[in-house]
Each structure stands twice: as structure tokens, then as C-alpha cells.
Amino acid sequence: MTDFTDIVSKFSLRTAELPDDDMCYMVAGRPETITECAFNPETQTFIVIHGWTVTGMFESWVPKLVSALYERVPTANVIVVDWLTRANQHYPTSAAYTKLVGRDVAKFVTWLQKELQLPWERIHLLGYSLGAHVAGIAGDLTDHKISRITGLDPAGPTFEHADDQSTLSRGDAQFVDVLHTNTRGSPDRSIGIQRPVGHIDIYPNGGTFQPGCDIQNTLLGIASEGIKDMDQLIKCSHERSIHLFIDSLLNTQQQSMAYRCNSKDAFNKGMCLSCRKNRCNKLGYNINKVRMTRSARMYLKTRDMMPYKVFHYQVKAHFFSKDKQSFSEQPIKISLYGTHGEKEDIPLVLNSTSSFLITTNVDIGDLMIVKIRWEKDALFSWSDLWGSSKFHLRKLRIKCGETQSKVIFNAKEGEFAYLDRGGENAVFVKSKEDTLSRKERQ
Numbered sequence: 015m016t017d018f019t020d021i022v023s024k025f026s027l028r029t030a031e032l033p034d035d036d037m038c039y040m041v042a043g044r045p046e047t048i049t050e051c052a053f054n055p056e057t058q059t060f061i062v063i064h065g066w067t068v069t070g071m072f073e074s075w076v077p078k079l080v081s082a083l084y085e086r087v088p089t090a091n092v093i094v095v096d097w098l099t100r101a102n103q104h105y106p107t108s109a110a111y112t113k114l115v116g117r118d119v120a121k122f123v124t125w126l127q128k129e130l131q132l133p134w135e136r137i138h139l140l141g142y143s144l145g146a147h148v149a150g151i152a153g154d155l156t157d158h159k160i161s162r163i164t165g166l167d168p169a170g171p172t173f174e175h176a177d178d179q180s181t182l183s184r185g186d187a188q189f190v191d192v193l194h195t196n197t198r199g200s201p202d203r204s205i206g207i208q209r210p211v212g213h214i215d216i217y218p219n220g221g222t223f224q225p226g227c228d229i230q231n232t233l234l235g236i237a238s239e240g241i242k243d244m245d246q247l248i249k250c251s252h253e254r255s256i257h258l259f260i261d262s263l264l265n266t267q268q269q270s271m272a273y274r275c276n277s278k279d280a281f282n283k284g285m286c287l288s289c290r291k292n293r294c295n296k297l298g299y300n301i302n303k304v305r306m307t308r309s310a311r312m313y314l315k316t317r318d319m320m321p322y323k324v325f326h327y328q329v330k331a332h333f334f335s336k337d338k339q340s341f342s343e344q345p346i347k348i349s350l351y352g353t354h355g356e357k358e359d360i361p362l363v364l365n366s367t368s369s370f371l372i373t374t375n376v377d378i379g380d381l382m383i384v385k386i387r388w389e390k391d392a393l394f395s396w397s398d399l400w401g402s403s404k405f406h407l408r409k410l411r412i413k414c415g416e417t418q419s420k421v422i423f424n425a426k427e428g429e430f431a432y433l434d435r436g437g438e439n440a441v442f443v444k445s446k447e448d449t450l451s452r453k454e455r456q
Contacts, residue, residue: 023096106172
């Protein structure tokens with residue numbers, strides 16, 4: 015680790031003023047470059063590692079992340095690793111190069127730490143795609159554990175079934191947090207790695223695909239920005255991992271919360287909005303560094319643009335119907351009214367489960383009134399023949415993940431509210447008496 019002659023990667027200390035330019039390179043074995051680049055040994059050091067590149071040039075997210083890191087920690091050192099010559103090969107070749115690039119990074123970090131007696135807890139590696147595995151390999155090779163590695167949608171192909179020495183894994187740093195945003199497809203075929211590889215692995219929107227990344231939106235972007243963004247269609251969900259992290263740096267008042275859950279399906283029913291025993295955590299820079307004995311899988315929903323934060327609610331409804339409940343999926347609109355604001359007509363698909371997850375980007379404060387409307391679904395109007403078209407609803411139980419509040423709502427008038435297909439809103443108001451038993455409060 016002390017022979018620096020074979021280091022091919024370049025390390026540039028970027029500045030807040032010129033986040034998109036490599037003005038000063040720090041070179042392992044040449045201590046004068048530390049001074050020349052005005053490296054500050056008293057503060058946090060971030061090392062940003064890019065992934066595979068088709069163009070052989072830095073992608074547009076690099077200066078955005080550099081700027082956001084400086085915005086959050088103005089005194090920091092933000093070093094960008096340039097391994098473009100190796101990242102610009104056929105994918106399998108570049109993937110194999112992560113071993114050598116990881117060694118470069120490990121040598122550089124070890125040299126810098128020894129030269130300045132830097133505290134290891136001030137070193138944070140951030141790697142995107144193949145760069146996440148570079149960070150992991152580097153962390154595995156340093157003789158002391160790096161404080162933190164953040165994996166931003168670590169690459170899947172050739173890594174899904176690889177060993178810990180070849181990939182990012184939880185042993186590579188004191189704390190490893192991972193965002194999975196593009197895990198669509200069968201294992202080893204998906205762009206992002208599917209299995210958990212950190213202490214905390216967060217799967218926004220289930221991790222497979224991100225809102226706003228559909229073909230329509232991307233084509234609109236290409237129409238306005240020009241053809242240079244064609245690769246965004248492929249990369250949109252993959253790169254979202256970076257923008258979610260940038261969001262956590264910039265929008266400190268709107269921190270996205272993620273919730274531990276055994277499966278995506280359970281999360282989508284609102285079953286996992288508990289914060290007890292470290293079951294919830296902030297996404298991104300401000301994550302609580304909880305080191306579980308095994309990887310904690312966490313989920314959340316987001317918006318399609320920054321700030322990405324939404325509020326998560328579990329709605330538990332008790333439906334009564336004169337007929338047997340054999341209804342097919344039905345479109346429902348639910349509206350929330352609170353002390354700070356309101357959100358109307360949140361779409362929901364009603365099926366035979368009684369627990370639902372709904373989200374809103376509006377902070378509505380304490381929830382006071384809930385309205386539910388069963389839409390007249392033109393496509394399925396003939397299903398009136400073999401499904402009930404009227405339901406009784408006695409009460410709703412609603413839990414908010416962000417505030418951890420649990421509230422019971424009763425029908426506004428009478429014991430039941432009625433839901434007719436294509437009919438009026440069923441209105442519910444906050445229950446006057448707090449009827450939650452102690453068991454339900456848990």
C-alpha cells in the first residue's frame with residue numbers, strides 16, 4: 015500500500031466556487047500537493063466516486079453533488095475520483111477494473127491519513143453505481159475502517175452474486191448506508207443490486223423504479239433539453255439515488271423518513287410505519303448510524319421531484335356490506351384536512367384488504383377530517399351486477415409515520431358513513447374520546 019507508482023486514478027479537490035472543474039490534483043506520495051490544493055485537515059473529507067460512463071466524461075450530477083456537500087459543510091474537502099479511462103470500457107471490463115480503482119482509492123486515503131494524522135471518522139466515501147463497489151473495495155483494503163460509505167444504487171450486473179471482497183458490503187466501513195433505486199428485472203440483470211449490502215439498505219418506492227422516470231416524462235425532457243439526455247431514459251431511476259442524497263443535504267427541514275419492513279407489499283399496505291426500536295430512519299446524509307446485526311431493509315415513498323419528502327399514512331377501514339364482498343379493485347379518492355393544510359382526492363385502489371398506505375407531500379398538521387369517495391368507474395360499471403355498490407363504514411384508524419400519531423375517526427353523522435359507487439363523500443371526523451387501548455398504542 016506504500017507504492018504509489020501504479021495509481022492510475024486521479025484525485026481532484028474541487029471547490030465550492032468551481033464545483034465542475036478539476037483545478038487541483040492531489041497526488042499520493044507528493045505531500046506538497048496537499049498544501050497546493052489547500053486541503054483542510056481540520057474538517058470532514060468527502061470522496062465522490064463516479065460509475066460506468068458511456069461518454070468518457072463526468073456526468074452532470076457530479077458538480078451538483080459537490081455543490082450540495084459544500085452547501086451543507088462549507089469547510090469540507092470534497093475530492094472527486096477520476097477513473098474515467100477505466101470506466102469508459104465495455105461494462106464487464108469496467109466492472110472488473112473496480113478492483114484496481116478500489117486499490118487506488120485505498121492507497122490514496124491511507125497516504126493522506128498517515129501524512130496528516132487525519133481522524134478516520136472524518137472520512138466519508140460516496141460511490142454511485144460501479145463507484146459504490148469501488149468504495150467498498152477501498153474500505154476493505156484500508157488497514158483501519160473508514161467512518162462511512164454511502165452506496166448510491168450500487169451496480170447489479172456481475173455483482174449480485176459476487177463475494178464481499180469484490181462488492182460493497184457491510185464490513186467495508188464503520189457504517190454503510192445504501193440507496194437502491196433501480197432494481198427492476200431478474201437478479202444480475204437489473205441495473206442496481208437487489209440484495210442488501212449495507213447496515214441499512216433503503217428501497218425508495220420499492221427500489222425498482224422511481225416516479226417521474228417513465229418514458230413520457232423522459233421524452234418531454236429530451237424534447238426540451240435536446241438529444242444529449244437520451245441516456246437519461248435508462249439512467250433516470252438509477253441516478254435518482256444521487257438526487258435523493260442531494261435532497262437530504264439541501265432540504266434539511268424536509269427530511270425523508272424510511273421505515274423498516276420485511277416486504278414491499280407489507281409496506282404498501284401501510285403496515286410498517288413504526289419508529290419503535292430503530293424501525294424508522296432518515297434517508298441520506300442525516301441518517302442515524304444504527305448498526306443492525308443484519309441488514310435492515312427500509313422503504314419509503316417519494317415525490318417525482320425535489321424536495322422528495324412525502325408524509326406516510328396508514329388507513330385502516332372496516333367495511334360492511336349487505337352482499338358478500340366480492341368486489342374487484344375499485345377506484346377511491348380520499349381527502350385529508352388538517353390544522354396546517356389539506357390534500358384532496360388522493361387516489362387509492364380499494365380491494366379486499368382493510369389496510370392502505372396513502373401519501374401526501376403537503377404537511378397537513380393534525381388530521382381533523384377525512385372524506386372518502388367511491389368513483390363511478392365507467393369501465394366497470396357493469397360490475398354492479400355482481401358486486402356490492404354500497405358499503406357501510408363505521409370508523410377509520412389512521413396512523414401517520416412521520417409524527418407517529420394514531421387517531422380514530424368516526425362517521426360525522428350517525429353510526430355509519432355510506433359509500434356509494436359514484437355517490438357523495440363519506441365524511442369522518444376525529445373521535446372525541448381517545449378510544450385507543452394500550453395495546454394499540456404500542
